[in-house]
Structures are given as C-alpha cells and as structure tokens.
Amino acid sequence: MNFKNDLKAALDSASPSEEKLTELRLRLNEEAQKKERRFGDRRLFAVSCTALILAFAISLLSAIPLLMRNGGTYSSPKKLSTVKSYMSLYTHLSSLNGRGKGDGYIIFTESSDSALDVNTSVDPSSPSPEYESPEHSDTNVQTEGVMEGDVVKTDGRYIYVLSTNSFFSEKKVSLTIIAVNGDGTTEKVSSLSFPVKTEEAFTEYCEMYLLGDVLAITVSENLYDKDSFHNGYYYGRYNSHKSVTLLYDISDRAEPSFIGKYSQAGHQQTTRLKNGILYTVSVYSLPNTQLKANEPETYVPYTETDGQKKLFGADCIYISEYSNEAYYTVVTALDVKKGEFISETSVLGSVADIYMSSDNIYLTKYVYENIQIGEGFERAETAVKTLITKISTEGGVLTATASATVNGTVNDRFSLDEYKGFLRIVTTELSQGILSNGLYILDKGLNTVGSIENIAETERVYSVRFDGDICYFVTFRQIDPLFAADLSVPTSPKILSALKIPGFSTYMQKYGENKLVGIGFEDGKVKLSMFNTEDKTDVFQEAVTYFDSYMSEANYDPHAFFADEELGLIGFPINISDTSDLYYMATEYVLLSYDKEKCEFIPVATLPTEQADSGVRGIRIDGYFYVVTETSVTTFDLTVFEKISALEF
Amino acid sequence: MAELLTAKSTPAQVVNKYARTVYRLAYSHLGSKEDAEDVMQDVFMTFIRKKPVFNSEEHEKAWFLKVTVNKTRSLANAAWRKRRGEMAPDIPSQDTDPAPDVLAAVLRLPPKYRTVVELFYYEDLPIRQICAVTGASENAVKTQLSRARDMLRDILGKETEI
Numbered sequence: 122m123n124f125k126n127d128l129k130a131a132l133d134s135a136s137p138s139e140e141k142l143t144e145l146r147l148r149l150n151e152e153a154q155k156k157e158r159r160f161g162d163r164r165l166f167a168v169s170c171t172a173l174i175l176a177f178a179i180s181l182l183s184a185i186p187l188l189m190r191n192g193g194t195y196s197s198p199k200k201l202s203t204v205k206s207y208m209s210l211y212t213h214l215s216s217l218n219g220r221g222k223g224d225g226y227i228i229f230t231e232s233s234d235s236a237l238d239v240n241t242s243v244d245p246s247s248p249s250p251e252y253e254s255p256e257h258s259d260t261n262v263q264t265e266g267v268m269e270g271d272v273v274k275t276d277g278r279y280i281y282v283l284s285t286n287s288f289f290s291e292k293k294v295s296l297t298i299i300a301v302n303g304d305g306t307t308e309k310v311s312s313l314s315f316p317v318k319t320e321e322a323f324t325e326y327c328e329m330y331l332l333g334d335v336l337a338i339t340v341s342e343n344l345y346d347k348d349s350f351h352n353g354y355y356y357g358r359y360n361s362h363k364s365v366t367l368l369y370d371i372s373d374r375a376e377p378s379f380i381g382k383y384s385q386a387g388h389q390q391t392t393r394l395k396n397g398i399l400y401t402v403s404v405y406s407l408p409n410t411q412l413k414a415n416e417p418e419t420y421v422p423y424t425e426t427d428g429q430k431k432l433f434g435a436d437c438i439y440i441s442e443y444s445n446e447a448y449y450t451v452v453t454a455l456d457v458k459k460g461e462f463i464s465e466t467s468v469l470g471s472v473a474d475i476y477m478s479s480d481n482i483y484l485t486k487y488v489y490e491n492i493q494i495g496e497g498f499e500r501a502e503t504a505v506k507t508l509i510t511k512i513s514t515e516g517g518v519l520t521a522t523a524s525a526t527v528n529g530t531v532n533d534r535f536s537l538d539e540y541k542g543f544l545r546i547v548t549t550e551l552s553q554g555i556l557s558n559g560l561y562i563l564d565k566g567l568n569t570v571g572s573i574e575n576i577a578e579t580e581r582v583y584s585v586r587f588d589g590d591i592c593y594f595v596t597f598r599q600i601d602p603l604f605a606a607d608l609s610v611p612t613s614p615k616i617l618s619a620l621k622i623p624g625f626s627t628y629m630q631k632y633g634e635n636k637l638v639g640i641g642f643e644d645g646k647v648k649l650s651m652f653n654t655e656d657k658t659d660v661f662q663e664a665v666t667y668f669d670s671y672m673s674e675a676n677y678d679p680h681a682f683f684a685d686e687e688l689g690l691i692g693f694p695i696n697i698s699d700t701s702d703l704y705y706m707a708t709e710y711v712l713l714s715y716d717k718e719k720c721e722f723i724p725v726a727t728l729p730t731e732q733a734d735s736g737v738r739g740i741r742i743d744g745y746f747y748v749v750t751e752t753s754v755t756t757f758d759l760t761v762f763e764k765i766s767a768l769e770f
Numbered sequence: 771m772a773e774l775l776t777a778k779s780t781p782a783q784v785v786n787k788y789a790r791t792v793y794r795l796a797y798s799h800l801g802s803k804e805d806a807e808d809v810m811q812d813v814f815m816t817f818i819r820k821k822p823v824f825n826s827e828e829h830e831k832a833w834f835l836k837v838t839v840n841k842t843r844s845l846a847n848a849a850w851r852k853r854r855g856e857m858a859p860d861i862p863s864q865d866t867d868p869a870p871d872v873l874a875a876v877l878r879l880p881p882k883y884r885t886v887v888e889l890f891y892y893e894d895l896p897i898r899q900i901c902a903v904t905g906a907s908e909n910a911v912k913t914q915l916s917r918a919r920d921m922l923r924d925i926l927g928k929e930t931e932i
Contacts, residue, residue: 124872124922124932125891131873132892137793141807142785145814149781152818323917672898677907696898696908735909 198525198567201439201468201510207417210438213469214412214420217447254278255301257742261630261679263534267477268394270328270339271680273738273749279374280307282770283329283338284751285736294326296338297770298374305745305756307768310374321345322363330394332457334372335380337399340365341389363425364389364403364451368460381460384425387451393477398454398463398517400482404471405449422451424462437466439521443488443508444469450484450510454517466519468510474531478539482512482519485531507531507548511567525567528552528574529559535628535679538587543570543611547594549581550574556581558596562611571612577602577619586629586637591617591657593637597625603639603652605660617657622665624648627676632715633686636663640675640682640693647673647695649722651715666722668711670695674735683739688759689714690746691722692739694730708732710739710748712757725762728755774824784817791831791893792838798888799842801877809841816841828899835893835903839885846881875925883918886911 204210254277262269274281280299295314299307317324323343330337342363364387368380387403394400405422412420421432438449448471454464468484476483488506510524529548531537536547544563549556557578562571580596587593590609596602603620624643632638635655641648651664675682675693683692692712710728715721730737732750740747745765746757755767775784789810796809816837824830876884882904889895889903900911919932926932 124926124930127872128876128887128891131871132794132798132888135794135797135873136790137803137807137810141810142789145789145811146782146785148811149785149814149818152815318920325913671896672908674908678909735912 198523198563199442201441201521201524203436204438204440206435207421208414210435211412211414211417211420213440213444214407214447217445255743258683258685258740261682261684263476263679264478266395266479268330269680270330270337270392270394271738272328272736272751273740274329274331275301275740275742275747276331277301277742279310280740280747280749280754281329281331281336282749282751282754283326285326294324296329296336296369296377298371298377299754299768299770300374301742301745301747303743305758306766307747307754307756309768309770311376312770313369313377325389327389328392330392330399330457332394332397334370335457336369336371336377337394337457338367338369339389339392339401340367342384343388361386362388362403362405364401366392366399366401366455368457381427382425383427383455383460383462385451385453385462385465386422386424387449390450390472391475393482394457395477395479395514396517397457398514399457400477400514400519401453401455402472402475402482402484403451405451405467407447422449422467424453424465426460426462431462433465433467439466439468439510441468441470441508441510441524442526443486446470450486452482452484452512452519454514454519456517463517464519466512466521468512468521470508473507474534474536476534476537476539477514480513480515481522481539482514483537483539483544484510484512485537486510487530488526505529505551507546509537509544509546509563509567511544523567525563525569527559527561527563527569532582532585535587536582536585538592540587540589540608543608545587545592545608547582547585547592549596555579558582558594560592560594560606560608560614562608562614564611571608571610571614573606573614573616576604576616583625583641584627584629584639586631588631588637591654593629593652593654593660595626595629595639595641603660603662605654605657607657618660620652620660620662622650622662626650628679628682630679630682630684632684632691636686638684638691638715640673642676643667646670647676649691649713651720651722663720664715664722666713668695670697670709672696674708674737678735681735681738683741685741688741689717690725690741690759691715692746692748694735694737697729708735708737708750710737712739712746712748712762714762726757726764728764774827774830781814781818785814788831788834789814792834794892795835795838795885795888796842798873798876798892799839799881799884800846805845809838809845812841812845813837832899832903835889835895836905839904842885872926875922878925879918879921883914883921886914887918887922890915 257275257277260269260271272283280301282297284295294317295312297312298310300310301307321344325341327339342365344361363384366383369377370380371377385403387405390402390404392399392401407420417432423430423432449467449469450472451467453462456463470486472484472486474485486508488508506526506528507530508524508526511522513520513522527546527548529550531548538545542565546561549558555578558576559574561569564570577596583595583597585594592606592608594604605617606614607617608614624641626639626641629637629639637652637654639650647668647670649666650662652660653663654660673693673695681693694708694710697707697709708730712726713722714725716723728748730750736751738749744759746759748755753769756765758765792813793806793810797806800806822833876887886900889900897908897911901908922932923930
C-alpha cells in the first residue's frame with residue numbers, strides 16, 4: 122500500500138457538510154456587514170519593496186512623557202508565593218478542570234524557603250590542570266559565562282559528536298569521541314550508542330555539555346501510556362515526559378563510563394551550565410490519570426536520582442498571577458561533579474522562551490486575551506502580553522523572586538537581556554489588528570522604569586541583540602529596519618537610528634567592536650549582512666551576500682553560527698533542496714572570510730555533506746577549522762584554506 | 771489558479787476557496803467532524819475580522835493553514851483538559867466515525883505529529899513551510915515526521931510505503 126495516496130483519498134472524502142458551509146457563508150456575511158458598519162471602508166495599501174537607508178534619532182525627552190502618559194497601564198510586579206500545602210495545591214488544580222485562560226488569580230500565603238547547603242567555593246568548569254588544551258572555539262552562547270548545550274563540543278584535544286536521530290536514516294543515537302592531532306588530522310577514539318525506542322519510552326537525545334572529565338547528555342523521555350497499547354498497536358498518547366541528564370566519566374576517552382541518571386518531571390525545554398551547575402527547565406503536564414488528593418505523586422512534580430523519586434516540597438511550588446493551567450514549569454539545579462540535585466523550584470503554568478543571565482533565569486509566558494466570537498464561542502484568541510517570572514540562581518539556589526507583565530510578546534530568548542541589574546525586553550504587540558513594537562526596561566524587582574512604545578507600526582520584530590547600553594533590533598514587513606536604541610539611562614531609552622534595507626535578519630551578533638553580523642532572508646534566499654555600528658546614530662549595512670538556499674540552521678539556532686572576528690572568519694551550514702524532489706535535502710557548510718578594508722565577504726570554502734538534518738557545526742582548534750557532521754569530520758588548514766583531511770565514522 | 775483573496779472578496783468566495791483545506795487539516799488532528807467544523811467557523815471568523823492582506827498565493831494559503839493549526843491546538847487543549855478527569859482515551863470511535871485505515875492510523879499518532887503528517891503528505895508542503903505554519907523549528911518538524919513514519923509503520927505494517 123502507498124500511504125500518501127491512501128491518505129489523500131481518505132482525506133478527500135472528508136468534507137464539511139453542505140449545511141454547515143451554507144451556515145458559515147451566512148454567518149460571515151453578517152459579520153462582514155457588521156464590520157463595515159463599525160469601521161467604514163478601510164483601505165489597505167501595500168508597502169512598496171524599495172531599499173531605503175535612513176537614520177533618525179528620537180530625543181531623550183520624548184521617551185519620558187510617553188512613559189508618564191502610559192504610566193498607569195503598567196501592571197506592577199507581583200511577588201510570587203508558594204503554595205501552602207499539597208492540599209491547597211490539589212484544590213487549586215482541581216478547580217482548573219475544563220477552565221480557559223485569562224483570570225483566576227488565587228492568593229496563597231507564603232512559606233519560608235528551605236535553606237540548602239551549596240558548595241560554591243570551587244569552579245569545576247575550569248579545565249583540568251594536567252594539560253594545556255589548545256586554543257579553540259566554543260559553542261556560540263547568548264550570555265558570556267553561561268554555557269549552552271549542543272550536539273558538537275570540543276575541549277581542544279577531542280571533538281565530541283552526539284548523532285541524534287537522523288531524519289532519513291534508521292541510525293541509532295550515538296556519541297562519538299574523536300581525537301584531534303596537532304597536524305589537524307583526526308581519529309575516532311570511541312563510540313557509545315543509545316536506544317531510542319524501548320518498551321517504556323521514546324527517547325529524544327538533545328544536547329551535550331563538557332565539564333572537564335565529565336560529559337553530560339540531556340535527554341527527553343516520552344513515556345508511553347500503557348493503556349494506549351491495544352492489540353499491539355500504539356494508540357498515540359504519552360502518559361508523561363521526563364527530562365533526563367545522563368552523566369558520563371570520560372577521563373578515559375576510549376572508554377566512557379556511566380555515572381548516573383538524573384531526571385525531573387516534564388518535557389525538556391532548555392538547559393544551561395554555569396559554575397559546574399546544570400540548570401534544566403521542563404514543562405510538566407499532569408499525567409493522564411485521575412488526581413488523588415491523598416496521593417501527591419499524582420499531581421506534584423518530582424526529581425529522580427538513579428530511580429529514587431523525590432517529590433517537590435510545597436515550598437518549592439510557586440503560584441503566579443496567571444497560574445490557571447494544569448502545567449508546571451519545573452527548574453532544577455544539578456551539581457554535575459557531585460552528581461546530585463542541589464535545588465529545585467517550579468511555577469504553575471507553562472513557559473514560552475527562557476533566558477538565563479549570569480544570575481537569573483527568566484521565564485516568559487504568553488498571556489492570552491479572550492475575545493468573544495459569536496454566540497457561545499469563547500476562544501483564547503491572541504497573546505497580548507508577556508508574563509516574566511524571575512528565578513534567582515544565586516549560589517545554585519533557585520528562588521522565584523518576582524513576576525511582571527509587559528505588553529506584547531517576545532520573538533525569542535535574544536529579546537531579553539539583563540545588564541547592570543536591569544532587564545531589558547523587546548516585544549511585538551498586536552492591538553486592534555495593528556502590529557507595533559515596544560522596548561521595556563525593568564528594575565531588579567521587575568518594575569517597569571523606562572520604555573519606548575509604538576515603534577515600527579505594522580511590522581514585527583525578527584531579531585534582537587543587546588550590546589551593553591545599546592540594543593539593536595530588526596523589524597520587518599517588506600523592508601527591514603534595523604534600529605539602534607541607547608539604553609544607558611534606563612529610565613529614558615531612546616532610538617538612535619533606523620536603517621531600512623530589503624529582507625530581514627533572524628539572528629545577529631557582534632563582530633568586533635563596531636560591527637554586527639546578521640543572518641536572515643531576502644526574497645526567499647539566505648542572506649548574510651555586515652552592519653557598521655561605529656556611529657550608533659548612523660548604522661548602515663556595509664556588506665551583504667546571498668546564498669542559493671532557502672534556510673540555514675543558523676536562522677533559528679545560533680549554535681550553528683560561527684564567527685571569529687580575529688580570524689576574519691564566518692561559517693554556517695545552509696540547506697540545499699531540489700524543488701522537483703520533495704524528499705531531497707542536503708546541507709552544505711559555507712566558510713567565508715570578511716575583508717574589513719574592502720567591506721566584502723569572500724567565499725573561502727564550501728563543503729557539501731550528506732547530512733539532511735541539522736547539526737552540522739564548524740569549530741576551530743589552533744590553526745585548523747573542522748566541519749563536523751553526524752558521521753564525519755573534515756579538516757581545513759586556516760593558513761592556506763585547504764582541505765587537508767577527512768574522517769568518516 | 772484562483773484569484774488572491776482581497777478585502778473585496780465575498781464570504782462565499784473565501785469559503786469556497788479554503789473551507790475544505792481548513793476542515794481537512796483540523797479533522798486530521800482532531801478526528802471529530804463537529805470539532806473540525808467548529809475550527810473551520812472560527813478560522814473564517816478570524817479572516818473576516820482581521821482582513822489580512824496577502825502578497826502571494828503561497829502566503830494566503832500559509833495564513834489559513836497557520837490559523838487552523840493555532841485554533842486546532844486551542845480546541846484540542848481545551849477538550850483534552852475537559853476530558854482528562856474522565857481518562858478518556860483519544861481514539862476516534864469506530865462506530866460513529868468510520869475513518870479509512872490510514873486516517874485512523876494518523877489519528878492514533880500523538881496530536882502534534884498528526885498536523886505535520888497532514889501538511890507533508892496531503893498538502894505537499896516543503897519542510898520549511900511546515901515550520902512557518904506550525905511555528906516549530908526545522909529540526910523539530912523533521913524529527914516529528916521521522917517519528918510519525920516509524921509509528922505509522924508500526925501501525926500499518928512494515929511493508930507500507932511511507
């Protein structure tokens with residue numbers, strides 16, 4: 122049988138009833154007439170797609186009256202409280218059954234935090250003293266000092282490759298350790314494989330971290346609902362999810378040995394490593410079973426160390442203003458060297474984007490507005506606000522300290538940034554059908570102290586990057602303005618310049634002191650831009666180049682983006698597809714150098730790979746550049762830009 | 771090819787062009803005729819209220835698919851919440867809804883996989899457009915498709931060409 126043809130035939134026969142279609146046409150007619158009466162004939166103009174570069178500055182003063190005018194609209198931050206007891210939690214969760222989003226603020230009294238004994242005197246992330254590792258690149262991270270996991274890691278002497286489930290192959294997940302020799306050649310040292318499917322779970326292997334001689338692999342386990350098996354068929358429901366960290370001792374690279382398995386309730390969202398402590402954020406939706414008041418394990422999040430389950434205390438479960446969903450956002454701190462959880466916390470409600478600064482984890486969550494649609498319809502319609510919850514990580518102890526809302530929603534984690542104790546956040550707001558963007562500055566207690574609103578009406582934010590007192594962000598409809606905002610006075614941010622160019626950047630990072638490199642799209646092609654930011658009031662695009670590709674992994678995952686200003690080198694994978702064959706996909710790694718004098722990108726090398734999936738990375742160790750895929754390492758000599766060796770594993 | 775919809779398009783034109791597309795996508799996720807019709811109504815109400823302006827056929831279709839995915843998710847979430855207390859399994863009843871075998875197999879997949887399968891196999895959308903419609907990363911979409919294929923083979927038999 123051919124699945125595709127059969128599915129087409131089956132769905133072709135699935136049609137709404139004629140009766141329903143007639144009713145729908147009538148209803149739409151009514152609604153259209155109502156709308157015309159309300160708004161008159163509102164004409165819409167298409168924006169012409171011309172390239173235009175302009176720069177303007179909004180005076181310091183304009184932001185202050187704006188804030189004062191809008192002062193009353195900012196909700197003041199809420200102090201977060203923990204639940205009083207499991208019983209009060211149970212009562213709250215029971216009340217949520219079948220209830221929509223929007224209101225339901227329940228006040229619980231605060232209880233004291235448990236004091237945890239945390240050893241912070243040593244920094245275990247510093248390299249082992251026995252050897253000096255060669256100079257090498259590391260995973261491209263958002264916050265300096267806060268490590269992010271990835272599928273390829275290096276310590277300068279070895280390359281570690283986590284081959285996750287490849288799309289087109291039936292290959293198992295494996296970890297391969299590759300030794301890097303001084304002459305740029307490489308050899309495989311060892312390989313470990315992991316099961317993807319077992320009788321209990323479907324396992325997703327996410328990312329890795331290196332901490333001296335300990336390697337951590339982060340994993341999401343999707344546990345089957347036993348009742349979902351019927352006549353040997355799986356009826357499509359996971360009972361629950363676990364976010365897992367597997368620790369391996371790799372002091373003998375030829376024979377990694379398993380240290381332990383550390384789990385927490387919920388599907389893994391993201392992880393970060395700082396000072397030897399691995400922070401994991403997961404979202405725990407309650408399992409598909411009846412909640413039982415006297416059995417807290419049916420509704421309380423947990424951690425699990427080598428099979429030993431430990432329920433969160435009521436003092437680790439926070440309730441926020443919008444905790445009216447039966448989800449928990451679960452955050453834990455795992456001491457990697459000791460192999461034990463040292464702190465945990467959770468907030469009722471789910472999470473959208475997560476940003477970690479040096480000292481805090483910020484969770485964002487959309488707040489939806491219910492719009493009445495016709496009789497008897499009430500639907501969560503549009504996300505109108507962002508709820509920010511701040512969790513302190515001081516000394517490895519997780520404490521939810523405050524929450525607050527700002528208007529609009531964030532683009533991604535790069536839309537948030539903490540600097541000198543202030544949280545800065547760029548959002549896009551949809552109000553009465555019109556898009557606009559806002560920049561907010563919040564103090565330590567999450568009080569909004571400064572803001573600029575109504576930036577670039579009808580456009581939305583596509584990328585944001587903060588650089589100390591300056592914030593750069595790109596909005597787009599058909600032409601792409603790059604804004605530079607000065608945030609040096611938190612109470613009065615000001616727009617310094619706006620550059621309009623075709624296309625938009627989806628990711629930007631600093632390139633040396635006075636440049637910003639951005640990867641994005643224009644006319645369906647991947648584009649790479651170099652912006653000159655020397656004069657913040659006159660930011661301009663000094664170079665641009667295009668690639669014959671519809672997408673680069675770096676468009677959505679900065680870990681795939683390599684940029685080293687000292688070497689003058691930029692690299693990333695691009696996806697190549699053959700439009701005549703839907704199934705054909707491959708990746709090419711492109712390496713460019715940037716000529717600062719001529720303001721030009723110069724192609725250095727293009728390496729085709731067989732890898733259809735994401736996960737191709739470029740790393741630099743001493744004078745060599747390595748392109749790493751799930752099955753190969755190719756070495757380029759950086760002095761002559763020539764391919765010198767290739768290893769298949 | 772049909773004309774692009776504009777602010778001047780009549781509701782009948784809009785419905786004729788997209789009702790079936792919207793319905794199929796919602797149905798393949800929800801497995802219920804009534805729920806799919808609810809989503810369909812909701813999507814078109816949103817269209818009438820927002821009057822989005824499209825610059826291409828592709829953009830127009832992507833808008834309808836994306837809004838359908840969002841509305842379907844909201845409904846599925848709400849329905850799931852209501853039903854959880856009763857431990858109702860998410861299996862379409864064979865008595866009231868005799869879906870052909872492949873469709874029944876798709877409806878046995880975890881909810882998020884169903885949408886991706888419909889978009890890929892029925893709408894023939896390339897991965898990057900599925901990303902745009904579902905808001906998932908390319909990696910996630912590929913993983914979901916790959917897992918869905920594994921599961922579909924488990925359900926329909928190893929020899930099935932998927």
